[in-house]
Amino acid sequence: xxxxxxxxxxxxxxxxxxxxxxxxxxxxxxxxxxxxxxxxxxxxxxxxxxxxxxxxxxxxxxxxxxxxxxxxxxxxxxxxxxxxxxxxxxxxxxxxxxxxxxxxxxxxxxxxxxxxxxxxxxxxxxxxxxxxxxxxxxxxxxxxxxxxxxxxxxxxxxxxxxxxxxxxxxxxxxxxxxxxxxxxxxxxxxxxxxxxxxxxxxxxxxxxxxxxxxxxxxxxxxxxxxxxxxxxxxxxxxxxxxxxxxxxxxxxxxxxxxxxxxxxxxxxxxxxxxxx
Numbered sequence: 001x002x003x004x005x006x007x008x009x010x011x012x013x014x015x016x017x018x019x020x021x022x023x024x025x026x027x028x029x030x031x032x033x034x035x036x037x038x039x040x041x042x043x044x045x046x047x048x049x050x051x052x053x054x055x056x057x058x059x060x061x062x063x064x065x066x067x068x069x070x071x072x073x074x075x076x077x078x079x080x081x082x083x084x085x086x087x088x089x090x091x092x093x094x095x096x097x098x099x100x101x102x103x104x105x106x107x108x109x110x111x112x113x114x115x116x117x118x119x120x121x122x123x124x125x126x127x128x129x130x131x132x133x134x135x136x137x138x139x140x141x142x143x144x145x146x147x148x149x150x151x152x153x154x155x156x157x158x159x160x161x162x163x164x165x166x167x168x169x170x171x172x173x174x175x176x177x178x179x180x181x182x183x184x185x186x187x188x189x190x191x192x193x194x195x196x197x198x199x200x201x202x203x204x205x206x207x208x209x210x211x212x213x214x215x216x217x218x219x220x221x222x223x224x225x226x227x228x229x230x231x232x233x234x235x236x237x238x239x240x241x242x243x244x245x246x247x248x249x250x251x252x253x254x255x256x257x258x259x260x261x262x263x264x265x266x267x268x269x270x271x272x273x274x275x276x
Contacts, residue, residue, distance in 0.1 A: 003087035003113040005029050008078055009094045010071050012039035012059065013206075016140060016199070017095040017192065019046035024097055024276055025090070026052070028108040035082070037074060068171040080166040088112050091173055092161045095193045098123050101186040102270040111186065112162060119167055119179040122256075123187030124241050125157030128267065129194040129222035138196035145272050148195060150226040153240045153263045155256045157191040158183060175254040183245050183256065190276065194222035229264040236265050 007025040011018045018036070025034055031051040038045065040059030045052070055078075062070060079089045090098060090112075100111045115121060128144070128151045138147055159173045160181060168177045175181075194200065200220055240263060244256035 001113065002109060004033070004085065005088040005090065005109050005112055006033045006035060006079075006082050006086045007090040007092075008035045008037070008075050008082075009092060010037040010039060010075055011094045012043060014094050015046060019048055020144070020192075020276070021094040021097070022046055022049045022052060024274075027275070029090075033086075035078060037071075037078070039071070065171075072169050072171050072173070076168040079163055080168075083163075083166045087164075089163045090161055091163070091169060092159070092189070093173070093191075095191060095195075096157070096159075096161070097190045097192070097274070097276045098161060099188045099190055099271065099274045099276065101188065102273045104186045115164075115184065117162075117164055117182050117184075119163065119165055120160040120176045121162045121164075121182045121184050121187065122158050122160045123189035124183055124237065124244065125154045125159065125189050125191065126151040126265075126267070127154040127157055127191045127194065127222045129220070129226040130196050132197065132223060132227045137198050143272070143275055144192055144195050145190075145267065145274060145276050149267060150231050150264055151190070151267050152222050152225045153237065153258070153261075153265060154191070154222075155244060155258050157189050158244055158256045159189055161189060170254075179254070181248070181254055181256060183241055185241070188271075190271075192276075194220050197223055225262055226264050229262070231264045231266045233266060234268055236263055237268075 007029055009021055034052040036045060036052055036054050038056045041056050045054045075091050079091055082089050100106055100108050104111060128148050131150050160176045161173050167179055243258050247257040249255060249257045
């Protein structure tokens, strides 16, 4: 049976990624099943969000920690309310895309409808970055995965973004309170925050010249990794999934661990079919 699935995100000053989020999840789940919380009454939804559910909240300046708790609280409240009419709820940042392995030959909605997890499930985290030696500035009119070949395997983005019953996420969707952690064999959570250096520079410019100089001088951790490290093949992706399924940090049993390994991999070519 195909289940009713909703997707939630919350964004501020993020038109590029938010429009891509709408395009992808709208195609996979249906535009009417998207819920976008805009952080600020001054914010506008992307042009392609017509038909989605838009919620505008007043923006309040907060510390990063307080802001993260505030945002995840609002999203968890909405998710729990949506379970009155949905079977499954996805929650993620606007630069994160939950993708089913194309080899499974199923849409995201079809695949999640078949899963039997009690509370939550995660995809393997892949932090996509620009290789500064071989990849050009992103063409924003084309799919991102058509232009990027490398990702850093990251426990930070192996997030339990899918809920099968009412529950509460921890800050940044990195955990679900009181729930075990499961990583599905065919799901990947791809993060695109470091997909383009010039985008990062533009974002840093809003914070001042010191931030730009720091970024130019020190670079970005993900971009540095995919530029400098040897990229491994798909066998490494499978090994990383096994490690993250088995190992947990002593301080956080509800999160995956990989002993600090920073493994860069070639993104399998078949993922370009996702259109992300």
